[in-house]
Amino acid sequence: MPNVKGSVDATLPDKGLSPGPLPAPIHSLLCQLWGEQSYNVVWTEEVIKQAVEDLKFIVQHGPRHLPELFRYLGFLRLIWTKFEFTLRHFPKFNETAASSKDFLAIGSSIPEMFGIAHHLYVLKSWGLKGDFAEFGCYKGFSTSMLSEACFQLGIRMHVFDSFAGLPPSESGYYRAGDFKGSLPEVQQNVSAFGKIEAVTFHKGFFADTLPASTLQPLCMWMDVDLESSSRDIMSILDRLPVESCLFSHECYPEYFRADGIKEARSADSVIGPILDAFRKHNRQITGTFVSGNMGAFWDRNRGIPVLPVDELLKIKDLERV
Numbered sequence: 129m130p131n132v133k134g135s136v137d138a139t140l141p142d143k144g145l146s147p148g149p150l151p152a153p154i155h156s157l158l159c160q161l162w163g164e165q166s167y168n169v170v171w172t173e174e175v176i177k178q179a180v181e182d183l184k185f186i187v188q189h190g191p192r193h194l195p196e197l198f199r200y201l202g203f204l205r206l207i208w209t210k211f212e213f214t215l216r217h218f219p220k221f222n223e224t225a226a227s228s229k230d231f232l233a234i235g236s237s238i239p240e241m242f243g244i245a246h247h248l249y250v251l252k253s254w255g256l257k258g259d260f261a262e263f264g265c266y267k268g269f270s271t272s273m274l275s276e277a278c279f280q281l282g283i284r285m286h287v288f289d290s291f292a293g294l295p296p297s298e299s300g301y302y303r304a305g306d307f308k309g310s311l312p313e314v315q316q317n318v319s320a321f322g323k324i325e326a327v328t329f330h331k332g333f334f335a336d337t338l339p340a341s342t343l344q345p346l347c348m349w350m351d352v353d354l355e356s357s358s359r360d361i362m363s364i365l366d367r368l369p370v371e372s373c374l375f376s377h378e379c380y381p382e383y384f385r386a387d388g389i390k391e392a393r394s395a396d397s398v399i400g401p402i403l404d405a406f407r408k409h410n411r412q413i414t415g416t417f418v419s420g421n422m423g424a425f426w427d428r429n430r431g432i433p434v435l436p437v438d439e440l441l442k443i444k445d446l447e448r449v
Contacts (some may be wrong), residue, residue, distance in 0.1 A: 147371065149435035150179060151253035153196035153246040158182055171433050180439045186421075187446040200249070203280060204444040207245050210276050211238045214321045218269050223362035230307045233267040235351060236377065239437045241270055242444075243373050245277035246348055247434050251346055252281055255434060256369050258346030259284040263334065263361050266307050268314035270351065272322030279323035286343055288330045289314070295333050297354045297393040307353070343367065350398070351377035358398035363407035370411065370430045374402065379423030384415055389425070 148155050148171045158167045158179060169175055186197065207408045215238055222233045248260060260278050265271045265287050278285040295310030311331055330337045335359055345368050350361055358376075368374065378398045383390045391402040402425055405414035414428035416436065424434040 139141045147254045149433045152334040180442050211273050234269045236270045237420045241273040241421040243418045245435050248317040258344045261345040261348045262287045263350035264352040265289045267309040268317035272318050275322035275326045285327045290333050291331050347372050349375040359401040362401045364432045365405040371432050372422050373426035375424050377421050384417045
């Protein structure tokens, strides 16, 4: 074990480091204490687990003067606590439900949103620029949570939604108008549970609003249900930094296979347009199942990988002994 009682510098990453799924200063700290050969590597599952164990050792036995480390841990605790509050008090039912599909007003979970919030912290720490884009917000539950994370990180959040429910499609399951949340209703919810001052709303179907948008996304998150909506959003994949990633709902563990992402194509699947867009822009797609119904997709060779949620939760709970 290294001696971590002395002074170490966890403020700036070594410019030669290959970005990993942890914030740059934390990555740098691990490299300083265990050697670059340990963490300037491909971030396999085994490497990630070891990094979390090494962080645990530093938190429990290292010096207290590691401001970047404890700022990071403080962010995770703050965001998790705020997310728990939002889940506990956000309106649970859709009073204008068109069918049983959208009876609930909450369509995502804390671990899903926590994974996105953490990755925004990571991307910004590695020097990536841009705004955060959410596509499909329903009643504003995920918007409330992620606007808090964006506010804390100084990132502008752009929310794209028709605010009239799903568009017409060829789906045999979804109907036009499903999952409707009006703009005033969403704004009221985000004002109560998030940071509406960090948010810009774009009202209209994606096919109409995106071509006119000047959005330069740092990261993208979509919960859109339909292949056609996914295709509209993927028209701007070329604006997303190649180091960044796309988070999407309508994902399942079996989509993420050792030999690549499953070709799931139907009017109710968002995967096909994602695969097509990555191929069109010569991005070698890889990804991971995150939690709930959410997956993440990035460039295999150039993208910053997403930290698995089970390991992220261990970091969130780290404390000095």
